[in-house]
Amino acid sequence: MTKPLSIAVAGLGTVGGGLLKLLSENAEIVAARAGRPVVVGAVSARDRTRDRGVPLSTLRWYDDPVALAADPGTDVVVELIGGSDGPARALVEAALKAGKPVVTANKALLAVHGAAIAELAEARNLPLAFEAAVAGGIPAIKALREGLAGNRIRRVAGILNGTCNYILTVMREHKREFAEVLAEAQKLGYAEADPSFDIDGVDAAHKLAILAALAFGRPVDFGAVHVEGIREVSALDIALAEELGYRIKLLGLAARTEAGISARVHPCMVPTGAPIARVDGVFNAVVAEGDFVGRVMLEGRGAGAGPTASAVVADLIDLARGRQTPVWGAAAGLLDGAPAVPMERHVGAYYLRLMVLDRPGVIADVTGILRDHAISLEAMLQRGRAPGEAVPVVLTTHDCEEAQMRAALGRIAALDSVLEKPALIRIEPL
Numbered sequence: 506m507t508k509p510l511s512i513a514v515a516g517l518g519t520v521g522g523g524l525l526k527l528l529s530e531n532a533e534i535v536a537a538r539a540g541r542p543v544v545v546g547a548v549s550a551r552d553r554t555r556d557r558g559v560p561l562s563t564l565r566w567y568d569d570p571v572a573l574a575a576d577p578g579t580d581v582v583v584e585l586i587g588g589s590d591g592p593a594r595a596l597v598e599a600a601l602k603a604g605k606p607v608v609t610a611n612k613a614l615l616a617v618h619g620a621a622i623a624e625l626a627e628a629r630n631l632p633l634a635f636e637a638a639v640a641g642g643i644p645a646i647k648a649l650r651e652g653l654a655g656n657r658i659r660r661v662a663g664i665l666n667g668t669c670n671y672i673l674t675v676m677r678e679h680k681r682e683f684a685e686v687l688a689e690a691q692k693l694g695y696a697e698a699d700p701s702f703d704i705d706g707v708d709a710a711h712k713l714a715i716l717a718a719l720a721f722g723r724p725v726d727f728g729a730v731h732v733e734g735i736r737e738v739s740a741l742d743i744a745l746a747e748e749l750g751y752r753i754k755l756l757g758l759a760a761r762t763e764a765g766i767s768a769r770v771h772p773c774m775v776p777t778g779a780p781i782a783r784v785d786g787v788f789n790a791v792v793a794e795g796d797f798v799g800r801v802m803l804e805g806r807g808a809g810a811g812p813t814a815s816a817v818v819a820d821l822i823d824l825a826r827g828r829q830t831p832v833w834g835a836a837a838g839l840l841d842g843a844p845a846v847p848m849e850r851h852v853g854a855y856y857l858r859l860m861v862l863d864r865p866g867v868i869a870d871v872t873g874i875l876r877d878h879a880i881s882l883e884a885m886l887q888r889g890r891a892p893g894e895a896v897p898v899v900l901t902t903h904d905c906e907e908a909q910m911r912a913a914l915g916r917i918a919a920l921d922s923v924l925e926k927p928a929l930i931r932i933e934p935l
């Protein structure tokens with residue numbers, strides 16, 4: 506067999522630990538598929554004394570992860586520290602400058618600095634691989650960039666954050682409120698102590714920015730992604746959505762329209778019968794629509810030691826075999842320059858839930874405002890009667906522009922008879 510591929514691993518936490526375990530337990534199958542053994546030669550983490558579940562005594566240890574870039578015995582640097590800046594970014598840049606291919610699971614780094622890092626890799630003709638950065642164990646990067654390479658991709662969408670999907674699933678199944686389910690998810694280890702990156706949609710937006718770059722062959726543009734999280738989703742809206750034939754999911758959606766590329770992350774109502782509506786719990790899913798292939802959906806575990814290590818090893822096998830693809834699917838000079846479309850220009854249907862005083866004329870006021878903004882109603886639902894008290898009123902609209910909806914919503918929220926901030930959820934016909 507030819508010379509082993511010797512890797513240096515920075516970060517021995519969930520993903521790094523999983524990688525060492527996989528490479529040890531599946532060494533033979535990995536070597537067969539890679540055409541040579543893939544061996545860990547050097548490692549770095551903060552705490553040298555921590556038990557990692559695998560022996561490290563024979564490996565070269567570095568306290569400073571950036572020093573791995575200069576390790577003379579290393580063929581490939583694997584960055585599994587995390588964070589868009591700090592040691593992760595310094596290591597990736599140092600490795601590429603030292604002429605070493607890089608594998609990373611770091612979506613934050615790629616979303617924020619991916620355009621510049623990809624330029625660095627391409628200028629040196631070095632592979633930069635990141636299958637684990639999006640949807641964990643789902644081979645979404647490979648599917649989009651290679652499996653569907655013959656298609657013009659019209660749209661890519663997905664459930665890209667397992668924590669949010671878990672919380673929304675438990676809220677629906679047990680009719681419980683967000684704050685309560687989040688607290689429980691934190692106790693069970695499904696949500697971080699500081700959950701904001703997940704529940705405010707930032708993590709999903711990082712992944713969507715990467716998917717959009719691959720789908721549309723353009724440099725990653727995180728700043729162009731519209732981001733909303735799930736904090737304001739209520740058990741009442743989940744139940745009302747169910748009555749109307751929808752499930753509420755946090756989706757990332759990127760599409761090519763005549764005006765350019767739109768990219769957005771926010772809670773969506775998807776028809777109960779849509780395959781993505783049935784992706785529950787911590788599972789992720791990625792849907793891509795190509796002009797020749799039609800619709801493809803991939804589903805699987807989006808996080809955790811095993812699934813993420815599986816994705817990192819797929820990249821390592823590619824590198825061992827000498828397989829290399831341009832970072833965003835096409836050479837830098839051939840990338841697409843279509844403009845980003847702002848959220849105000851989004852066109853779609855909306856669900857609007859108001860808590861209104863049950864008194865004559867309220868509905869007429871609300872529908873009058875919608876009419877003023879050229880928004881036409883699809884359906885209306887009012888549950889129960891309680892004269893003089895608050896009752897929920899649900900309206901669904903036909904397609905209209907986001908800017909019109911926001912203008913109408915501002916006026917509706919200001920009505921005396923509307924007692925709480927209205928709930929607005931976009932309806933997606935996936």
Ligand SMILES: NC(=O)c1ccc[n+]([C@@H]2O[C@H](COP(=O)([O-])OP(=O)(O)OC[C@H]3O[C@@H](n4cnc5c(N)ncnc54)[C@H](OP(=O)(O)O)[C@@H]3O)[C@@H](O)[C@H]2O)c1
Pocket residue numbers: 515516517518519520521549550551552553555568569570584585586587588592610611612613637638641807808809810813
């Ligand atoms: N967890 C997942 O399921 C998952 C899924 C997809 C992608 N990812 C991505 O994979 C990356 C790693 O995530 P993770 O969950 O494995 O993180 P983690 O469990 O927190 O592990 C981070 C590792 O980095 C090490 N580290 C942190 N700062 C360091 C420094 N200054 N110098 C050297 N080592 C340092 C830590 O060392 P100590 O162990 O000594 O503290 C730890 O081993 C992130 O980019 C994440 O977004 C994670």
